[in-house]
Amino acid sequence: MIKKFLSDSIPKFFYEFETEEPFKHCSLCNRELSDSDKYAVEKVLKQNKKINKAEIVYEYAMCWDCASEMGDEISEESKESIVNLYQDHSENVMMKLDYLHRTEKYNIESWLERCTFTGKETRVCGEYSVSGIIEGGKLLYEHSPVVVSDEFMEKMQEVLSEKTKEFLDGLKDELIYSPSEFNDIINSPTVGLF
Numbered sequence: 001m002i003k004k005f006l007s008d009s010i011p012k013f014f015y016e017f018e019t020e021e022p023f024k025h026c027s028l029c030n031r032e033l034s035d036s037d038k039y040a041v042e043k044v045l046k047q048n049k050k051i052n053k054a055e056i057v058y059e060y061a062m063c064w065d066c067a068s069e070m071g072d073e074i075s076e077e078s079k080e081s082i083v084n085l086y087q088d089h090s091e092n093v094m095m096k097l098d099y100l101h102r103t104e105k106y107n108i109e110s111w112l113e114r115c116t117f118t119g120k121e122t123r124v125c126g127e128y129s130v131s132g133i134i135e136g137g138k139l140l141y142e143h144s145p146v147v148v149s150d151e152f153m154e155k156m157q158e159v160l161s162e163k164t165k166e167f168l169d170g171l172k173d174e175l176i177y178s179p180s181e182f183n184d185i186i187n188s189p190t191v192g193l194f
């Protein structure tokens with residue numbers, strides 16, 4: 001049973017790392033994000049095993065127009081493959097969503113515990129990504145926030161078309177200041193699929 005729940009405010013997790021405040025601009029078109037805007041935030045985290053803490057590798061906010069455009073750029077072939085991949089994991093997805101909505105665990109910590117698709121615990125992931133939708137200064141709990149484990153990222157990479165991979169690489173260059181540091185990162189087109 002999936003409900004739509006809006007948090008009272010934006011959890012700090014979805015704040016901009018540097019400013020410790022909500023994102024103010026779309027990372028792609030630089031448009032100002034007002035309090036009434038709907039936008040997506042994606043963060044990629046790496047587990048620092050030494051201190052047992054997840055560290056931000058990169059993050060961005062994307063206005064709804066840019067997110068929709070990104071969706072259009074993903075090839076039909078890739079979309080179909082991703083839908084199939086989602087369906088293969090739908091049991092896990094529904095289990096997680098049903099549990100969180102049924103027990104009304106509308107706090108970000110509960111949603112971050114496991115990969116949405118594989119159920120893998122994020123604390124044992126080398127790397128994982130989290131995407132959420134901010135609507136009018138609140139975090140939307142519905143199908144998202146979506147958590148993608150390293151395991152599921154790899155599966156996604158296997159099914160994406162070359163065209164889509166090239167597009168994601170280009171996007172990464174636009175969003176990230178020093179892309180060379182992040183060459184090992186596998187992109188997932190989660191935001192474009194919202």
Ligand SMILES: [Zn+2]
Binds near residue numbers: 026063
């Ligand atoms: Zn934008």
